[in-house]
Amino acid sequence: MGRGDELRSIEAAMRSGTPHGVLLAGPAGVGKTRLAREVLTAAEQRGAVTRWVVGTEPSRGLPLGAFAALLGALSGDPTALVAQASRVLVADAGDGPVVLGVDDAHLLDEMSALLVHQLVLHSAAVVVATVRTGETVPDLVTHLWKDGYLERLEVAPLEQRQTGSLLEAVLGGPVESKTVRRVWQITQGNALYLRHFVDGEIEADRLRPVRGVWRWSGGGVSPGLTDLVTIRMGELAEPVATVVDLLALAEPLGVRLLARLADPAAIEQAERAGLVRAEQDGRRLEARLTHPLFGEVRRARMGVLRARRLRGRISRAIADTGSRRADDTLRRAVLALDSDLEPDRRLLLDAASRAGQLCDLPLTVRLGQAAQAAGGGFEAHMITMAALNGLSRPAGAEAAALAATAGTDDEVARATVAQVLNLAWMALRPAPAEAILAAAEARIVGDPGRTRLLALRALFDGQRARPATAIEAATAALAAPDLPDESAALAATGYVVSLATVGRADELAAATARGLASAGRSAEFGYVRFPLITSQLTGLRLAGYLREAADIAYAGWESVRGLDLPALISTVLVGDVTLAQGRPVSALRWLREAHAGLERFDEAGGFEHVCLIPLGRALALTGDLTAAADVLARLRTRQHPMVLFLQPDLVLSHAWLAAAQGVSSEAVTLAHEAASIAATTGQFAHEVLALHTAVCFGDRSVAGRLTTLAARVDGPRAPAAATHATALAADDGDGLWTASDLLERMGDQLAAADAAAQAAAAYRRGNRRGAAHRAAARVHRLTEHCEGVRTLATSTTVQPLPLTGREREIGGLAARGMTNREIAHRLVVSVRTIENHLYRINAKLGTGGRAELAEVFHEEMPVPRPTARDDHDR
DSSP: OOOHHHHHHHHHHHHSSSSSEEEEEETTTTSSHHHHHHHHHHHHTTTEEEEEEEETTTGGSSGGGGGGHHHHSSOOOOHHHHHHHHHHHTOOOOOOOOOEETGGGGGGHHHHHHHHHHHHHHTSEEEEEEEETSSOOOOHHHHHHHTTEEEEEEEEOHHHHHHHHHHHHHTSSOOOHHHHHHOOOOOOOHHHHHHHHHHHHHHTTSSEEEEEEEEOOOOOOOOOHHHHHHHHHOOOOOHHHHHHHHHHHOOSSEEHHHHHHHHHHHHHHHHTTSSSSEEEETTTEEESSSSSSHHHEEEHHHHHHHHHHHHHHHHHHHHHOOOOOOOOOHHHHHHHHSSSSSOEEEHHHHHHHHHTTOOOHHHHHHHHHHHHHHHHHHHHHHHHHHHHHHOOOOOOOHHHHHHHHOOOOOHHHHHHHHHHHHIIIIIIOHHHHHHHHHHHHHHOSSSHHHHHHHHHHHHHHHHTTTTTHHHHHHHHHHHHHTTHHHHHHHHHHHHHHHHHHHTTTGGGHHHHHHHHHHHHHHHSSGGGHHHHHHHHHHHHHHHHHHHHHHHHHHHHHHTTTTTTTHHHHHHHHHHHHHHHHOOHHEEEHHHHHHHHHHHHTTTTOOOHHHHHHHHHHHHTTTTTTHHHHHHHHHHHOOOTTTOOHHHHHHHHHHHHHHHHHTHHHHHHHHHHHHHHHHHHHHHHHHHHHHHHHHHTOOOOHHHHHHHHHTOOOOOOOHHHHHHHHHHHHTTTTTHHHHHHHHHHHHHHHHHHHHHHHHHHHHHHHTOOOOHHHHHHHHHHHHHHTTTTTHHHHHHHHHHSSSSOOOHHHHHHHHTTTTTTTHHHHHHTSSSHHHHHHHHHHHHHTTTSSSHHHHHHHGGGSSOOOOOOOOGGOO
């Protein structure tokens, strides 16, 4: 329930006539006081007389202490005082109601509690009281809700969705979903903590907008919030402080393990004080702090030496118990890193390998570098280098150190793989990277080194849009006996990206599964699962398996929420699939958030490029044409050299921008350019999408080529596109209706809407008015599913104009404010031609110039729509 819903529930309870008010109960800081204040404000706006009192510890010892400020000086025996106080409180109300707010009613003195009780009992006032759960409440107040005079409502902490909505309302813009989740986890929905947290983090410049999206970079806790939490925790005696500090450094800890490190009586005392809770996890009883901020505050105030000593004790205790749990080795190593223990080379290597498998790349780098310092040799250098590659960090010095420690041919091959990946993907220098690869291929002929280089060749060629050679190299590598997991992951990624683009989507699942299994076992290339999944989703999107793609993208996003760069990559993939399904507004939210997060990763190994292609398209479709042009101009001037397999997609985004600008001829030309690039490189799945996009823009010339491609490209898109193109070329309304149905069932709602709009136009030309209306209704339904976004085709159905395609194009540009000379330059025709077209346009529409023309075309222009959090809380 949201805070607005809670307020409405309270007001409904007060208007019901049965209770004489409400009692709001909840933990400290959840917003009880604010809700009560809002109730009184609403009552005052309806004409009620309102009063407000607050129970406090100092006033608790004084008769009517909470009411002293309202009542002034009163005298007489206790019974007379209460009656006198009642008269004073309602004295100037007239015939109207009195609404009394009593904050922290659990701190009322006995006479104040009696006064509240009498006011309610005699219907002299409607009472809105707040009490803190877990505190002793005066009996007279308790009886009011137990006897039905007050309705008790529990005020719960904010849920994660509510926290996000509140953050966006306060900050005035979209907030990164990861930031919402982290802030909610830290504050646990406590509105008081949340307010102090936001104020402190903005002041510290750790919570700030990045590329239009608010992000929290993490860090300490502000002094104000620290003081607030410290007061809540109270003074901690040393035995209890040790319990809290141990958990602050390493929660959760098994209760038995914790009892080896701290006094069991102190653990029980900490639980009674509300600082620690015990909960069952399988067969083990675990201890945790009751609020994450307790740990934040204790860590901030803990001395370095105490923290190092306690971490060492915990690490040794985990080792002494046998490290039974899967990630106990990783926990031990992380604790040991910043402890007073001597470095353990084997422990650090094993932990670095495990962190790499889990794709926690920053931790992998820390552990790997510590292992290097402890004498870990080539393996430590290799793990570190691979993690730096995964983090998209150029690492020339690390590559040199790795090469210097390589001894055998196999180690030389592994070092070459790491160096080539870094040079090509991170340093954006594919030519020298390929030269190094070629030199190593000529030198190393024995396995497993030769196979490692073959796997790298498959990846390199696949990403560089050489699918035929990539498939050949990948097939050979994956057929090799005893193929190392690292090589299998790389070869599978090159194989999948090539299968995806050539149109062999039905083979993706098996190839992807093998690659993911290998990546999951690899300490060095666990992160390869993300380019692998990206390639798989590209293939599914191109083939038209959109629902399957969405399921995979969402599952991936859910699985990496706690990781940084992997979560951002997954956010890109969800945005890309959402856009392909025809929901540009929702896609824009995902893609903007990902783009903001990727800012600190430079090119992110090509993933910023992967993000910007659909981002530019989403911006164009939602009407932000200036931002779309800026994004696509950046892509044109700084293309990542290792994602050339997406070049047709990039050109298609430019085509969508031209279409959004109303320049249909340029949009069709660009779609053909994308198709030509795809055909030249043998990327037939890309060619299908490019030519089908041209059909959606109104091109009637590609039915033959799409029919040919439909016979060789897997998936539902190619036959649906061929059906669409054939029907449009024949002006066949029924065929276009069939195409729309195929596209909708495939999941591409935007293309389905285009086909339905073209069907409506064909029906109108054939004087089939009933069928035209039916098709127009379908366009309306599909456009709603597409979040109101309109395209070249659907805008004509929403407001059909008696213009030719060329006249609509010129009229749209004039309506957008372009001069005749600018239009002529854009369309490569003479100014006189533009003048003649505009004359005929104004004659057909009955308009008297550009101002009136703009009004007519206004409804045809894409309109930006507000974004929503929808899928981020899925």
